[in-house]
Amino acid sequence: MALRQKTLPAVRSTGEDHRATPFELFFDLVYVFAITQLTGSMARERDANGVFQGLLMLALLWGTWSGYTWLGNHSRADGGLLRGGMVVAMAAMFVVGLTIPEAWADGPGALVLVGAYLVVRWVHLMVFAVAASGDTGLRRQIAITWLPMTASAALLVSGTLLGSGTQMLLFAVALVVDWVGIYLTARNGHWRLRSPAHMTERHGLFLILAIGESVIAVGAGAAGQPVSAALLLAAILGIAVAVCLWWLYFDVVAGAAERRLSGVRGEEQVILAVEAYTYGHFPIIAGILLTALGVEGVVAHAVEGEPLGVFSALALHGGVALYLVGHLLFRLRMQRTLGRRRLAAACAALAAAPAAVLLPSLAGLAGVVAILAALIAVERARHASRNGQGRASVGDRPPAAGLIT
Template sequence: MSRFQRVGDPHEQRSTTLELFYDLVFVFAVTQVSHLLLRDLDWTGLGQSALVLLVVWWSWNYTTWVTNELDPESGVVRLLMIALMLASLLMAVAIPEAFGDRALLFAGSYVAIQVGRHLFLTFAAAGRGTPERMRASRILIWFCAAGVFWIAGALADGSTRTALWLVALAIDYGAPRVTYLVPGMRRVTPEAWNVSVTHFAERFQLFVIIALGETIVLTGATTSDLELTTSRVLAFAVAFLTTAALWWLYFDYVARIAERRLELAPNRTQLARDGYTYLHVVLVAGVIVSAVGDELTIAHPTEALPDAEVAVVAGGPAIYLLGHVLFRLRMAGSLSRKRLGGALACLLAGLLGRDLDGLALAALVLAIVVAVIVAEQVTGRRRRARGEPSPLERLDLGAA
């Protein structure tokens, strides 16, 4: 057992003020990613923004797994979190020039977060010979291996930097898939992790809120700097309602059902890894792209948008809906046809949107997302009228 293990009933554990304080850094980081994408709306900019988002997500994600087990009331854990915040803030500051003059600050901060955290877990938090130390040491080895490529990439230039960073990213994201296998060492099994479901699911739900909140901030900041014409006010309203619809799609019932499925799963660690660690970043990416689309629509409500901007306006909600399809497929083993249809409809709207102005395109995408919500509500009412249990009730009946 860790020397700083959480105590008490795991079902009663909730996010702490320390964790919420830590999340504030990532509000800024997500905003930085949005601005990076907005600055370069081409394939290079898209690829760089995606890589930066995956780095930001991976640093937050691992800290969430750690705080799912460590006691936030411990002074030592608090100091660790504050140190991680500082390094995360430096990483976020470097994002606009992550592929330029601040590459070393960006990569170095990220490596310091990952390696530093697991040095603490390996040599300070876990006792000698414990499963916690074995687990932390294996993860540390993988982070050190990836760190070589992160730092080497920061010291290189151009395509060489990109190639080295892609190798580093592949190592980081591939490690959980092989359960941090290290040749010559005993393999870590999924049972080595103890997932406190309520706290764990809530933390990932809160990151979705962070992304949605960044959309609100970006929408408000953009509108406040521009002349308030009728079309711009309408574009502002459409942007806000789209963000509200994205919130509805996740928090109306998906979050609760997914949490319950995770609680009942015999393979809880693998399900948490796949559904939350890997797939939630797709949801976050969709929200970020939507935020950029909202800003473009508000700035140019009566103009026909260039192809790249049309792709962003329609692509953000499409990515978000597709993320939901993948999330349900992994958590429940079933296909969400309505959300898949919504994603495809958003992509079709993007093809048609080349002949529409920004406001009309955004309104069309909003109508599609709302149609998905309405269709699901109608299905739910018809199910209740037939006296059938809801998906959440079916889970509870099966567990009884």
């Protein structure tokens, strides 16, 4: 009996100084593939229905990734039971990615997708229950989570069997049941946040992977086109958008948010992580995905010099606006204040969308770069002014003063 216990896969707990492991980055690769599939599907559909379906699927994927992030925060993901469970989840998530193009079509694809998705969810909860051994409160919380997840699963399976427009409706209801149910049970529940640094780092790394999708979009839009000055300019502007999206999150926001999360304790810290990261980061990720979709449309039509069109213009400008609104919501939850400059930039992006519909595609993309670059310049000038007046530098600010205002 003692020998059998020694051969059981170990579960290693984490501490406050725990950071993201290389295995977790490896785990994220299947999500990169799935997001690329989502972007490709929306680009082929090129209508509001396709965008809604894509964002709905993204929300389902985001929920699974968030669950494994909390698991990796509780116990190390790079060994023993967790690594084995996450390898199984990777295989299932890869199947989800493969079947995304068939998710809304008649045939077995949607049912295979839902089955693989549920495997990802079930493995997460089962492994988490084992990892939480000895923690009665956490194990009770995991058991409660099965309730909204099971109800959501029934709706997903029903949607795939009924098909057509009913599928999209039931998928949306399933998402609401799952997200609302988990949120409500988490507010007064027993989830554990052992390492704020790990939580913030994992979300930052996923955001980088999402921004990488906008870089991939440049290549996808340029595929098969002869090299020309217009194409090169479109590619440069597309990379500039990706750089701006990265800058706006990582220059100040990411570090200040980590300090804020580390500055609270207990239940307040858990709720802050749930609301600001698990739920609050989804609009940011969705905004990046839509922006990438718009960038791909620009690059694909740059050589012809044609107008950007309604679909690509709304995806590009709406994606940037949603990304900035996500920042506003994130700041509002972290500090209870509103970022006026980013709100103004989001409004400017939306206001420029009608003109981008009619202007050449390069002009629309250049306008977005100009808005984002101007926002960065204004924010950097404000910080330089603060530092010039003898205030603390960005890295030394107390948590309450760290985010962009």
